[in-house]
Amino acid sequence: xxxAGAVIGRLRETDARSGGRREAWxxxxxxxxxxxxxxARAGGGAVFVQRDSFANAWYVLPGETExxxxxxxxxxxxxxxxxxxGILGVHAGLGxxxxxxxxxxxxxxxxxxDWADEEGTRFGRSLLGSSAATGALTAAELDGLAxxxxxxxxxxxxxxxxxxxxxxxxEPRLRPVVAAVELHIEQGGTLxxxxxxxxxxAGCLGVRRSRITLHGVAGHAGxxxxxxxxxxxxxxxxxxxxxxxxxxxxxGLATVGRIEAQPxxxxxxxxxxxxxxxxxxxxLGELQALxxxxxxxxxxxxxxGSERAALYAQDPIExxxxxVAAATAATAGTAAIAAPVGEPIRSGPLHDSAALAQAGIPxxxxxxxxxxxxxxxxxxxxxxxxxxxxxxxLYRLVRTLLRD
Amino acid sequence: xxxAGAVIGRLRETDARSGGRREAWxxxxxxxxxxxxxxARAGGGAVFVQRDSFANAWYVLPGETExxxxxxxxxxxxxxxxxxxGILGVHAGLGxxxxxxxxxxxxxxxxxxDWADEEGTRFGRSLLGSSAATGALTAAELDGLAxxxxxxxxxxxxxxxxxxxxxxxxEPRLRPVVAAVELHIEQGGTLxxxxxxxxxxAGCLGVRRSRITLHGVAGHAGxxxxxxxxxxxxxxxxxxxxxxxxxxxxxGLATVGRIEAQPxxxxxxxxxxxxxxxxxxxxLGELQALxxxxxxxxxxxxxxGSERAALYAQDPIExxxxxVAAATAATAGTAAIAAPVGEPIRSGPLHDSAALAQAGIPxxxxxxxxxxxxxxxxxxxxxxxxxxxxxxxLYRLVRTLLRD
Numbered sequence: 046x047x048x049a050g051a052v053i054g055r056l057r058e059t060d061a062r063s064g065g066r067r068e069a070w071x072x073x074x075x076x077x078x079x080x081x082x083x084x085a086r087a088g089g090g091a092v093f094v095q096r097d098s099f100a101n102a103w104y105v106l107p108g109e110t111e112x113x114x115x116x117x118x119x120x121x122x123x124x125x126x127x128x129x130x131g132i133l134g135v136h137a138g139l140g141x142x143x144x145x146x147x148x149x150x151x152x153x154x155x156x157x158x159d160w161a162d163e164e165g166t167r168f169g170r171s172l173l174g175s176s177a178a179t180g181a182l183t184a185a186e187l188d189g190l191a192x193x194x195x196x197x198x199x200x201x202x203x204x205x206x207x208x209x210x211x212x213x214x215x216e217p218r219l220r221p222v223v224a225a226v227e228l229h230i231e232q233g234g235t236l237x238x239x240x241x242x243x244x245x246x247a248g249c250l251g252v253r254r255s256r257i258t259l260h261g262v263a264g265h266a267g268x269x270x271x272x273x274x275x276x277x278x279x280x281x282x283x284x285x286x287x288x289x290x291x292x293x294x295x296x297g298l299a300t301v302g303r304i305e306a307q308p309x310x311x312x313x314x315x316x317x318x319x320x321x322x323x324x325x326x327x328x329l330g331e332l333q334a335l336x337x338x339x340x341x342x343x344x345x346x347x348x349x350g351s352e353r354a355a356l357y358a359q360d361p362i363e364x365x366x367x368x369v370a371a372a373t374a375a376t377a378g379t380a381a382i383a384a385p386v387g388e389p390i391r392s393g394p395l396h397d398s399a400a401l402a403q404a405g406i407p408x409x410x411x412x413x414x415x416x417x418x419x420x421x422x423x424x425x426x427x428x429x430x431x432x433x434x435x436x437x438x439l440y441r442l443v444r445t446l447l448r449d
Numbered sequence: 450x451x452x453a454g455a456v457i458g459r460l461r462e463t464d465a466r467s468g469g470r471r472e473a474w475x476x477x478x479x480x481x482x483x484x485x486x487x488x489a490r491a492g493g494g495a496v497f498v499q500r501d502s503f504a505n506a507w508y509v510l511p512g513e514t515e516x517x518x519x520x521x522x523x524x525x526x527x528x529x530x531x532x533x534x535g536i537l538g539v540h541a542g543l544g545x546x547x548x549x550x551x552x553x554x555x556x557x558x559x560x561x562x563d564w565a566d567e568e569g570t571r572f573g574r575s576l577l578g579s580s581a582a583t584g585a586l587t588a589a590e591l592d593g594l595a596x597x598x599x600x601x602x603x604x605x606x607x608x609x610x611x612x613x614x615x616x617x618x619x620e621p622r623l624r625p626v627v628a629a630v631e632l633h634i635e636q637g638g639t640l641x642x643x644x645x646x647x648x649x650x651a652g653c654l655g656v657r658r659s660r661i662t663l664h665g666v667a668g669h670a671g672x673x674x675x676x677x678x679x680x681x682x683x684x685x686x687x688x689x690x691x692x693x694x695x696x697x698x699x700x701g702l703a704t705v706g707r708i709e710a711q712p713x714x715x716x717x718x719x720x721x722x723x724x725x726x727x728x729x730x731x732x733l734g735e736l737q738a739l740x741x742x743x744x745x746x747x748x749x750x751x752x753x754g755s756e757r758a759a760l761y762a763q764d765p766i767e768x769x770x771x772x773v774a775a776a777t778a779a780t781a782g783t784a785a786i787a788a789p790v791g792e793p794i795r796s797g798p799l800h801d802s803a804a805l806a807q808a809g810i811p812x813x814x815x816x817x818x819x820x821x822x823x824x825x826x827x828x829x830x831x832x833x834x835x836x837x838x839x840x841x842x843l844y845r846l847v848r849t850l851l852r853d
Contacts, residue, residue, distance in 0.1 A: 231672070232669050232671075232672055233668070233669065233671070233672025233673055234672065234673055234677065235672075235674075238677070249671075250671055252671075254715065254716075264637075264822060264823075265636050265637065265797060265798050265824065265825070266702065266704035266706060266727040266729065266797070267636075267637070267653075267654055267656075267702065267729050267796065267797020267798045267799075268635070268636055268637025268638065268639075268797045268798065268822055268824075269637055269638055269702075269797075269822055270639075270697075270702075271693060271696055271697035271701075271702060271703065272697055273638065273642070276693075276704075278689065278705045278706075278708055279689060279690075279693050279705075281686070282685070282686035282687075282688075282689035282690050282693075283686075283690055284686075285682065285683060285686035286683075286686050286687055286690050289675065289680075289683050289686075292675055293674075293675035293676055297675075298670065298671065298673075298674075298675060299675065300670035300680070300716070300717070300718055301682045301683075301710065302670060302682075302710060302713065302714045302715045302716060302717045302718065302719055303710055303713040303714070303715055304682055304708055304709070304710050304722070305708065305709060305713075306705065306706060306707055306708050309706065309707040309709075310706045310707070311658065311706045311707055311725040311727060311760070312658075312704070312706060312727055313704070313706045314704055314706065315706055318708070321715040323670040323715060323716055325670065325671050356715070392671065393669060393670070393671020393672040393673075394669050394671045394672065395671075418668055418672055418673055419668075420669060420672075421669070421717075422667075
């Protein structure tokens with residue numbers, strides 16, 4: 046059986062050493078990865094510690110066949126991030142590896158992967174290592190990335206063993222993978238509200254992200270009757286009000302994380318209002334309908350013109366149904382908690398698992414609850430018994446998959 | 450009769466020399482004022498050219514009595530401003546002065562005043578010279594003012610003849626003033642929409658200006674169902690939508706010139722939304738009701754908390770009814786245009802005349818139309834025949850007042 050308490054102890058030790066400072070392609074991140082290597086090697090000679098061409102760390106326990114069960118997550122974090130996002134899946138995976146390695150050789154091979162740069166905080170590109178491994182990240186895309194100070198991403202990642210020249214060639218270790226699973230915190234409040242410790246994840250919401258510029262007519266705050274103004278802030282407010290109500294009614298998510306009036310003069314009707322819109326839905330048709338509704342609402346206002354530039358688009362990702370069912374079954378009957386087996390939930394955030402699923406690899410995830418739904422913050426937390434339930438569910442799931 | 454064409458010629462010459470660059474307390478502004486002095490002196494020995502203790506320029510034609518009719522405006526402009534805002538009233542006033550000086554000594558004294566720093570662009574304090582002259586500007590307030598580079602306002606204005614030590618002592622030249630009038634462009638589109646060249650101004654709208662901070666709960670754009678979010682941008686949009694509709698319904702003006710989500714992350718529900726709200730109405734009770742409605746709307750949202758800090762408050766200013774009637778009469782029957790005599794309108798922007806009215810001096814204004822309502826821009830314009838109508842109306846009004 047897996048020692049979930051030991052996994053949680055290692056999470057706390059890691060947080061004490063490098064918590065909130067393990068941004069990808071930095072020394073604290075690289076140092077923590079060397080510690081993970083040492084920990085995996087200490088587990089016994091049967092485990093191979095390797096890096097692929099994209100700085101992803103592989104911890105492999107060969108089975109009777111090359112068919113591979115992959116357990117992945119990431120040890121990098123956002124600056125000031127919490128003690129669980131990503132690193133939970135890595136330490137839980139290494140805990141599972143140690144438990145399996147202590148027993149007889151499994152039928153299938155087990156690979157724990159610490160994907161490089163899931164968060165994308167350095168270059169604004171999430172899922173960097175996993176997307177490189179699946180072949181989705183192109184050399185042209187990497188060439189377009191740079192750090193805030195202008196240093197090209199290629200120069201920075203090369204210093205940590207990432208080979209830009211290998212881009213476009215999917216990582217061969219992925220070929221024999223028959224199942225990929227990941228344990229992560231939810232980063233939302235659904236499980237907490239439902240009173241669940243852990244749940245399987247059926248897929249990731251689709252995303253349509255755009256920058257909208259509303260063009261009005263600037264003027265003095267004391268002039269022009271309200272009915273004759275072309276006020277881009279008022280138009281933006283009406284747009285947000287209607288679109289958000291529509292998203293809520295149809296089970297989607299709509300967020301404006303950035304909004305700005307230009308020029309920002311307290312006593313003037315602004316000339317422009319710029320806002321970033323993030324739309325999400327689990328059903329592609331609904332996502333497209335919400336996106337089209339945004340266009341219609343923008344076109345409706347004749348006094349205020351608008352432009353809309355796409356920033357990012359990702360269709361909804363469905364994880365493998367059989368694997369999701371197996372993950373759901375694995376959440377039942379943990380030793381630590383009488384957890385009700387709930388319906389699989391959807392992930393709003395993207396994860397490395399999404400990159401694998403998009404590449405056609407059978408994939409599923411497990412989420413533990415997030416206290417208050419808080420993440421990307423030092424306040425991020427999960428009740429310890431929920432972590433135990435998640436770690437044990439991952440162990441049960443992997444054992445089942447290794448025998449299939 | 451006044452030579453309106455000559456006044457317009459001087460406006461164009463001034464604009465060619467220093468257009469858009471006559472910010473108060475700069476060399477282009479001071480140089481233009483010396484030219485105005487020379488122009489006034491060239492009109493004949495009967496006119497005294499003086500500066501008061503607050504750098505306001507006085508051009509005085511003594512009458513049979515000390516009772517004074519004051520014609521004021523300002524020759525400073527906002528950076529990149531137009532060819533009419535403020536300087537129209539100064540050149541028109543000097544044109545009136547020249548026309549009156551060419552005739553017999555008037556019964557009352559005529560004073561043209563070029564108020565210093567109406568725009569307030571250097572220190573963020575509008576109506577500086579006129580407020581100093583009425584005694585409304587205190588030494589403590591001046592001490593709190595500084596230029597963007599941190600230089601104290603007192604140091605800058607002293608170099609142009611403004612004596613901070615005189616603050617608190619109303620300018621003696623104001624004591625015998627029995628009527629103060631000002632010709633200005635409307636800076637709004639009301640006259641243009643009504644097909645009017647010129648109109649009397651009954652008063653200035655009252656203002657309530659505040660900074661509102663909405664406090665929500667930050668979260669990932671992919672997490673938390675819409676109905677469970679505490680989204681400060683959505684709350685701000687609803688607030689703007691309802692309050693602006695209320696302002697429109699009740700004949701007021703509501704403007705949000707600044708709005709900002711914090712932190713500005715495209716993929717996150719923001720923690721806060723900060724917006725500046727400017728409310729205006731001509732009726733004090735309606736202004737107060739609109740202001741109270743803003744408080745009620747903010748208090749209604751229980752998920753999103755709010756703070757509201759007052760930035761500026763000015764009750765509506767009523768100009769002198771008899772003087773407004775005289776100004777209205779003066780707009781009838783100009784030589785240049787068969788202008789319909791319209792109802793007096795209200796000024797949304799404040800003017801030096803507001804400072805005089807607040808000090809209890811009988812005051813009124815005349816507005817000419819503004820093309821497209823555009824001002825504080827190089828595109829600012831007024832049809833030349835409307836300018837002629839305004840200049841001639843000012844002349845008729847002043848002649849009447851000098852004889853009263």
